[in-house]
Amino acid sequence: PARGETVLVADKVVRRFGGLVAVNEVSFTLKAGEILGVIGPNGAGKSTLFNLLSGVLPLTGGAISVLGRAANGLTSRAIARLGLARTFQHVQLRGDMSVLENVALGAHMRSRKGILSAILRLDRKEEGALLAEALRQLERVGLADSRNVPAGSLALGQQRIVEIARALASDPVVLLLDEPAAGLRYHEKQALAALLDSLRAEGMSILIVEHDMDFVMNLVDRLVVMEFGRPIASGVPGAVQNDPAVLEAYLGG
Ligand code: ADP
Ligand code: MG
Numbered sequence: 001p002a003r004g005e006t007v008l009v010a011d012k013v014v015r016r017f018g019g020l021v022a023v024n025e026v027s028f029t030l031k032a033g034e035i036l037g038v039i040g041p042n043g044a045g046k047s048t049l050f051n052l053l054s055g056v057l058p059l060t061g062g063a064i065s066v067l068g069r070a071a072n073g074l075t076s077r078a079i080a081r082l083g084l085a086r087t088f089q090h091v092q093l094r095g096d097m098s099v100l101e102n103v104a105l106g107a108h109m110r111s112r113k114g115i116l117s118a119i120l121r122l123d124r125k126e127e128g129a130l131l132a133e134a135l136r137q138l139e140r141v142g143l144a145d146s147r148n149v150p151a152g153s154l155a156l157g158q159q160r161i162v163e164i165a166r167a168l169a170s171d172p173v174v175l176l177l178d179e180p181a182a183g184l185r186y187h188e189k190q191a192l193a194a195l196l197d198s199l200r201a202e203g204m205s206i207l208i209v210e211h212d213m214d215f216v217m218n219l220v221d222r223l224v225v226m227e228f229g230r231p232i233a234s235g236v237p238g239a240v241q242n243d244p245a246v247l248e249a250y251l252g253g
Helices: 046-053 076-082 099-108 115-120 124-141 156-168 186-201 213-219 237-241 244-252
Strands: 006-017 020-031 035-039 061-066 084-086 174-178 205-209 222-227 230-235
Touching: 006 046, 006 205, 020 046, 020 061, 020 205, 020 222, 020 230, 035 046, 035 213, 046 084, 046 174, 046 205, 076 084, 084 156, 099 124, 099 156, 124 156, 156 174, 156 186, 186 205, 186 213, 213 237, 222 237, 222 244, 230 237, 230 244
Parallel strands: 035 205, 035 222, 084 174, 174 205
Antiparallel strands: 006 020, 006 061, 222 230
């Protein structure tokens, strides 16, 4: 997509769990080459929103589209094929498998053959192509030297970057990152911010949930603030930071 083109739309998205409205009429648009932040206190509904966008959970109401195509009701695999890739709040790498193999699993998300052939190694030629793609992504994120070590042996900051490489290996248009800086050391956060900056410069569109305010305010183009499932403010960081509803949500408790 061309820079500035709309790549992801959430239109009054709702998700209920019994009597709890975990996501309550959240709307936003994400454009190509933009980083949009989603912030809010614990339990605000941020991870649930990501689960809705990525097809992990079905919507109770509203609509989602990726590159103009309706994503409602699609499986997470079908949404991945539309061009959306994600990472999870808790690192989900196979710690015993090599870094390269972990990233190759992401390339499979976009292949027709599916994960089963990856595990059973049914097709040697395809496997070679996926490993080559995985290596390209590790070079892109600066971790090619670690390709042969077990993913579980890396520091947390590097594991988070491997997860981003795995998401990139599916050749996404939109990247969803759930708290990628959580638990990272200062220099690891700086490396992560530099990577996300360079992805944006390449035209990647990124939706990011993040708790670290300094990290998020310095990184994103725009923000949506959630509280108890509802969007309470949105806009550029400078404006959102001084929004009375946001100050109340974070400090008023
Ligand atoms: P956040 O990521 O902003 O901390 P979550 O999206 O994880 O918030 O959770 C939002 C609310 O939805 C919380 O009250 C949480 O307990 C609830 N919730 C999340 N997932 C489920 C689920 N699968 N079943 C029931 N309630 C859930
Ligand atoms: Mg969460």
